Structure formats: structure tokens, C-alpha cells
Amino acid sequence: MAAGPWWRIGWRNLGRNRRRTILTATGLAFGYWAVVVIAGMADGIVADMVRTATGILSGQIQAHAPAYLPDRTLYETIGGNEGTDVPALLAAIEREPGVLGAAPRVYAGGLVSSGATTVGVLLVGADPAREDSVSRLTAALVEGHLPAPGTRELLIGSELARQLNVRVGTELVVVAPAADGSLANDLFTVAGLYRTGIAELDGSYAVGPLDAIQALLVLDPGRVHEIAIRIADPWTAPAIADSLGTRGVTPAGVPVAFRPWTTFRPELVDYANLSAGSMWIVVVIVFLMAIFGVANTLLMTTFERRREFALLLALGATPRGIVRAVLAEAAALGILSIVLGVVITVPVLIWWHYDPIDLGRLFGDFTMAGALVRPVLRTDYPVTMFFYAAGALLLTALLAALYPAFRATRVPPADTLAGR
Amino acid sequence: MRHLCIAVLLALASPLHAQRTAREIVDHVDRLLRGNSSRGEITMEVVTAHWQRSMTLAVWSLGTEYALIRIDAPPKDAGTATLKSGTEIWNYLPRVDRVIKLPSSLMGQAWMGSHFTNDDLVKESRIIEDYEIAIGFDGMRDGVRVWEFVLTPKPEAAVIWGRITEEVRQDDMMPTWARYYDERGDLVREITFSEYQRMGGRLVPAVMTVVPTDKPNERTVIRYVRLAFDVGLEPSFFSLRRLRSGAE
Structure with a gap:
């Protein structure tokens, strides 16, 4: 965070209202948690389906003439x-x-x-x-x-x-x-x-x-x-x-022709792709909701600091510098949220991988795409989503900061400092 | 004016007349090898890409409803018998001494490894009821006057063929070939008739050869060795007890 004065200012600004920072970061972290855990469950269901579908009789590879x-x-x-x-x-x-x-x-x-x-x-x-x-x-x-x-x-x-x-x-x-x-x-x-x-x-x-x-x-x-x-x-x-x-x-x-299950059960591959694709909808929904929350927080922060921005502008700070400071604050918030998100996500992923949620008491077994599915939500480790969700979170924080940053540059220095 | 009326009436009536004739001829050909009742001895030679075998069969039939077929040779299959009663098919398996009824889902399976299906045993006899019959060709082919009949399934008929064409010689009403097409109009198999000779007091094609179109090197050849007609069989003859006992 010592890359430049604006970065330092952004990072330090987070510490000015710690309770609000923690609340916002926790919100984002839970968004991250939700996306990664849902992706983990979806991957788990797909993996379970593949294991069941290929494990009952066909095997994962077949050799034929x-x-x-x-x-x-x-x-x-x-x-x-x-x-x-x-x-x-x-x-x-x-x-x-x-x-x-x-x-x-x-x-x-x-x-x-x-x-x-x-x-x-x-x-x-x-x-x-x-x-x-x-x-x-x-x-x-x-x-x-x-x-x-x-x-x-x-x-x-x-x-x-x-x-x-x-x-x-x-x-x-x-x-x-x-x-x-x-x-x-x-x-x-x-x-x-x-x-x-x-x-x-x-x-x-x-x-x-x-x-x-x-x-x-x-x-x-x-x-x-x-x-x-x-x-x-x-x-x-x-x-x-x-x-x-x-x-x-x-x-x-x-x-001898060796065929993997992906060729003799193509519908399972299709399902896996569909499941992975639909995760993006979850990502968009979750972070779209988060984006407004974060924007609101940052808008309040910048409004509170109107006098400060006016002073900086009066002392010769460029609008670009102001934008950078607000974006740096948002980026720092994002990174903090990611760290928090990983901390609350990984243990749950591991926990539900080894001790999955069993909905068997609520629903019986059912078949999907010709594969028996037990209603056990064993999470898998969604490695790509792990990183993509982090990227999406950071992007969310930065996008949310754009408007407050723009507003900060439009503070009229003289009027604001004069209290008009 | 009166003449015109008659001419119009004749013109209207003639397709109807031709249709009936076509039906009659196809029906006649269909009954050639069956008569009211029949008793025959057949050799069936099946050639496939993987094996070839020859079987001797004894056959009894009554009308289109009943048929009993017993394998006499080779020894491994001897005694195996098939009973057709209406739309049902029963098989007797001497090795395990059991009679089993063929489920309808398996009617399309090959009968005893031949290029005939179980369906052929059941459905062929219903050609007159299941198909519209038209004359597709009437004239000389290779110096012989022939008809070619085109059989199209009636809309409500539960049949597997999309179309059947059959050629019949006009002077002796002998079939020369029949071609079976699927619903897409592709030729699936061809049956050729040959070795016309008198058996049981009538002229019949003694040899039928079935060739599946997609496997031109495979064939089933059916040869009538002996054939007697109107042998006085009753429906009660075609019983499960008879199927078991081997029909003698």
C-alpha cells in the first residue's frame, strides 16, 4: 500500500471509520462467500452426478473393439x-x-x-x-x-x-x-x-x-x-x-478404442457446462446487489469529506488525484473484503466437503440426466470461481467507487470552504 | 348423351375396378404358398457375415391366423418350435422344456437368426387389410408381361414398412420379387422368388431369397421341399400343447 501518496491516503481513509469499513467489507465478503459456496455446491452436484452416473455400471473409461x-x-x-x-x-x-x-x-x-x-x-x-x-x-x-x-x-x-x-x-x-x-x-x-x-x-x-x-x-x-x-x-x-x-x-x-465418459455420456458434460455457466448469473446478481451498497457507503464517505477534498483542490491537487484516492480506497476495501471472504469461505468449503448438508430427510433420492442424485450438498473446490469471484469483487468495489470519485472532484473549493 | 354418361361412369368406375383387381391379385399371390391350410417341409439357409447355417423346418398353416413351425435340423436346435396364433408368437425351447410368449417389444427381432423378423410371421398375412394397393406398372419387362404393385400403408395401419413394391408375372400370376422400403423411402430388403414348380397341385415359387440391402453379402434362402395344401387342419391344432409336443 506504499505505492504512492494516493494509495496511502486511500488505505488510511479506510481506518477513519472502522466500524463502517468492517460492515461494508463484511457485506462484500459474504457476497464472495455466497458465490463461492454456491459454485462449490453446484460443482459438488455435478461431480456427484458424474461419479454416480459412471460409477454404477459404465465406468469412467470403456474399452471396445x-x-x-x-x-x-x-x-x-x-x-x-x-x-x-x-x-x-x-x-x-x-x-x-x-x-x-x-x-x-x-x-x-x-x-x-x-x-x-x-x-x-x-x-x-x-x-x-x-x-x-x-x-x-x-x-x-x-x-x-x-x-x-x-x-x-x-x-x-x-x-x-x-x-x-x-x-x-x-x-x-x-x-x-x-x-x-x-x-x-x-x-x-x-x-x-x-x-x-x-x-x-x-x-x-x-x-x-x-x-x-x-x-x-x-x-x-x-x-x-x-x-x-x-x-x-x-x-x-x-x-x-x-x-x-x-x-x-x-x-x-x-x-481397441478407449472412450472416456465425456464421449459416451455427453449429456453429463453438457450439464456440467450449463451448471458452470449458470454460476455467472449468480455472480452477476450477488455483486450487482453489492455494487449499490458499496456505492452508497463510498458516497457517504466522500460527502463527509467534502471540506477535505475542497482543501486539497484549493491547495492544487488535480481532480485525477482525487479520483485516484477514492479508487484506491475502494481497491483497499475490495482487497480487505477478499481476505475476509477467503477467511470465512475456505473453512466452510472444507467443512461441507467432508460433512455435507444432507437434505435426504426432506427429499428422497431423485434421478437427473439418467443419473441418480442423492440430495446431499457436498461442496467441491471451485478453483476457477475462487479467483473469478475475487476479481468480480474487486471490480465491484471499483465500479461502485466511480460515481463517488467523480462527485468528489466536483466539490466547489471556495464555496465549500466558506461553508456556503 | 347417354353414351357420354356411360363413358363417364366407366371412367369413374375403372380405377375402382383396377384397385379391386390389384387387391385380388396381391391377395392371390399372398395365398399362393399357404392355401386354406398347408403342410410343408422347408430348408432355410441363412448366410451372415459371421456364420452360415442351414435348417430343416416343418411348417403347418391355417389361413392367415395360424402357423406352426418346428425346427428338425440341425440337432442343436431340433424340436425348437414357433407358434403363431393371431398376433401372438410363442416359442417352445426343448432344451429347457419351456414355452415362452414373445413380448410385443421384440416382434422386430430376427426369427431364429434369419433375415425374417417375428413381425413378418404375424404381419405379412395382413397385407390386404393394412395396405392400399395400386398398380405401378403394367407392361413388358425382359420379354415378360408383368404388373408392379405399389403397396402403401393405410394411415391407421400399425406397420413397419413405408412402402412395398411387388412384381407379378401376368400370364401365370407368379411373383418375381418384392421390395420393402422404410418410412424414409429407402430400400431395406428384397425378396426374390424363383424355381417355379408344381407342388401340392399348384404352381408355386419353390425358392424365396431375402437379401437385406445394407448387408448385400447376407441372405436367407427358403426352399420348399414338400408342400401340400388343404390338409384339413382345425384351429384347435394350433395349441400350446401341440407346440410342446412337436406337432406330430
Whole structure:
């Protein structure tokens, strides 16, 4: 603050009416607090949505044969008809930094039938032990047990169980077109039920052990459609997918396409962008409100100091100097407010990150953009908003000071000093 | 004046007349391989990019409402049977000894891996009710006098095709091909008929070849090996019990 006499004057002027300075700074600081905490909550909701949406089944990165999407035909397994060394591929993927787990899967459209009811489902062949580290499907088990490898057991959604009117232990007929053109059909036993809260998942998925589903579909053990990958930070998915794709983790001659969630769930990216964009509206509203409060305070301050300004002008101070003094005072106020704002914001961000506000008692869980959202307002750290809000606050203080500064220069020195 | 009246009346009546004729011909062609009731033996060869297989099928039908199809070969699928009763389709799976009814959401799925859908089994028989039929071409093609019929779905008809065209030879009423278009007007598949021969006392195309337009290297070829008509089947024949027992 010792950059020049005007700066020093501005800073010292703040100390002349400390109570008012503290009140104004506190107001601005709470504005800052509100913007950053709301942004933190919005980021938290987005992060939670991404985690839930990609964590339940899809994973944050998926590996397929390049031609598997969008048709998802039965034959487009990784490595084509010959398949690939799945354990080696899984191990290579898991060596990538940031990867927490990888799980192989096969998929096929099929029918499950019990009694007179038949429902079309997506049959999923999965390795329950590996799913544990990738998806939350196994954690969503509400009844029974996970299908054991080698057995003809199925894990089905609670809604599907309701439609079929079956329970744990009931036999189901499973029918699907097999890879050799035949109509695969076999009896499977319901081993367990899961409930994710997502209608599509609970109503139309049937998950069996990888080997049993492969056998049903006449697919060799080396043939899988997908490897789902879980990573530590969802936002690093594109970079890790890129690295996996270019580093050549797959055996020679086996083309694999690694896709991050940002490409297979673009609506989540859209939502994140929308959420970030709408934060600017909050910023504008909050600081627009603040701008008038600060302008009022500064207008009062300058009015009180009319005689002082008149004296300065009479002694030869330029109007530019007066403006600088008032702006310096506003800038000093802004910086003080930012410091105060950071002091009251950071602890709350940390607190609500580790002990989030749970609105679960007021509202139940709900789904948004196909992702289950728990009404828990866990704040994330909105790093960019942290700085942008500070910038906006400083700008607010300076804009608010423009008019009072202008008024200060228009004080008529002679009349004012004469008390007229 | 009287002559003019008659001429006008004739002019008015003739499209109506032509429409009825077109309907009759398409209906006739539709019934060719079915008769009132029929009993046939079919080989079905399916070629796809990934596999090819040949099946032997036994088929019973009654009118447009009932059909029963049983797979006799290959051994892996032998005994698998499909019953069509009205708009419902039931499958019997001998391996698990269960009968399952196909949910309506899956009617568009391939039947036994072929290029026919379950819908084809159900809906093809309703062509006369579901489509407006017009003559699109009447004349010589490759030295043969043919009609080309254009079938447009009626507004209220729940059908998957946007348009069907079918060519029929005029002198023996034999179909030569049928083309199926989607709602955008793009060709989806073509069925060609060939090897016209007498079976069960009437001239029929013994071979039907289906080629999906987007996969020109794939096809399903249906060949009638034996065919008998008016074999005296009753609706009660087409029961779930019969589906299970294999129909003999």
C-alpha cells in the first residue's frame, strides 16, 4: 500500500471509520462467500452426478473393439473372432497411473421368462470380483448373493424381478441369439436382486457370471465386448483414455478404442457446462446487489469529506488525484473484503466437503440426466470461481467507487470552504 | 348423351375396378404358398457375415391366423418350435422344456437368426387389410408381361414398412420379387422368388431369397421341399400343447 501518496491516503481513509469499513467489507465478503459456496455446491452436484452416473455400471473409461459402437453387435468383440488374452489386457490397463480397476464384460440382447411373463433384457456377463472395483452394481445388491463364476446364476434388478414376479431362487428361462446363429436358451437361477434407483438399470438388466454368459452365447472365453475402467478422478478420463490408446497397452494386432465418459455420456458434460455457466448469473446478481451498497457507503464517505477534498483542490491537487484516492480506497476495501471472504469461505468449503448438508430427510433420492442424485450438498473446490469471484469483487468495489470519485472532484473549493 | 354418361361412369368406375383387381391379385399371390391350410417341409439357409447355417423346418398353416413351425435340423436346435396364433408368437425351447410368449417389444427381432423378423410371421398375412394397393406398372419387362404393385400403408395401419413394391408375372400370376422400403423411402430388403414348380397341385415359387440391402453379402434362402395344401387342419391344432409336443 506504499505505492504512492494516493494509495496511502486511500488505505488510511479506510481506518477513519472502522466500524463502517468492517460492515461494508463484511457485506462484500459474504457476497464472495455466497458465490463461492454456491459454485462449490453446484460443482459438488455435478461431480456427484458424474461419479454416480459412471460409477454404477459404465465406468469412467470403456474399452471396445473400434466397430462395437454404436451398433453393439454380438460379434464385435475385442480382438474380433479370435478374441484376445483378457487377463493380460486387464493387467496392462491396471498398470496405467490413475486407473483403479478394470472389468471385462459381454453383452447381448435377450429374453428372460418366468411362467407366462417374458421380458426383453440386456444380458450382461461380468466378473463379480472385478466388478467390485469398477461398478457399484455389486454394492447395490439388496437380496441374495452375487452370481458365482461357473454357475448359471443371475443378478437381476428389483424392478425386473417385480415384472417377472420372481424372487431369489426362482428359475428363469434365458433366451438369446448366439454367436453361431443358433437360439441360445438355458435355465438360470436368480441369485440376487439389486436396486440402483435408475429405472433402466433396475428394469432391464440381467447380470450373470462372465463364463456362463459366454458359454450361453457361444463366445470363447477370450471374447469380451467391453472392459470398463474406473479411475480416481473422473475429470482426468479423457487424458487417461488418450494415454491408454496411444501407449499400446493392447497386444499387437488387437485394435481397441478407449472412450472416456465425456464421449459416451455427453449429456453429463453438457450439464456440467450449463451448471458452470449458470454460476455467472449468480455472480452477476450477488455483486450487482453489492455494487449499490458499496456505492452508497463510498458516497457517504466522500460527502463527509467534502471540506477535505475542497482543501486539497484549493491547495492544487488535480481532480485525477482525487479520483485516484477514492479508487484506491475502494481497491483497499475490495482487497480487505477478499481476505475476509477467503477467511470465512475456505473453512466452510472444507467443512461441507467432508460433512455435507444432507437434505435426504426432506427429499428422497431423485434421478437427473439418467443419473441418480442423492440430495446431499457436498461442496467441491471451485478453483476457477475462487479467483473469478475475487476479481468480480474487486471490480465491484471499483465500479461502485466511480460515481463517488467523480462527485468528489466536483466539490466547489471556495464555496465549500466558506461553508456556503 | 347417354353414351357420354356411360363413358363417364366407366371412367369413374375403372380405377375402382383396377384397385379391386390389384387387391385380388396381391391377395392371390399372398395365398399362393399357404392355401386354406398347408403342410410343408422347408430348408432355410441363412448366410451372415459371421456364420452360415442351414435348417430343416416343418411348417403347418391355417389361413392367415395360424402357423406352426418346428425346427428338425440341425440337432442343436431340433424340436425348437414357433407358434403363431393371431398376433401372438410363442416359442417352445426343448432344451429347457419351456414355452415362452414373445413380448410385443421384440416382434422386430430376427426369427431364429434369419433375415425374417417375428413381425413378418404375424404381419405379412395382413397385407390386404393394412395396405392400399395400386398398380405401378403394367407392361413388358425382359420379354415378360408383368404388373408392379405399389403397396402403401393405410394411415391407421400399425406397420413397419413405408412402402412395398411387388412384381407379378401376368400370364401365370407368379411373383418375381418384392421390395420393402422404410418410412424414409429407402430400400431395406428384397425378396426374390424363383424355381417355379408344381407342388401340392399348384404352381408355386419353390425358392424365396431375402437379401437385406445394407448387408448385400447376407441372405436367407427358403426352399420348399414338400408342400401340400388343404390338409384339413382345425384351429384347435394350433395349441400350446401341440407346440410342446412337436406337432406330430
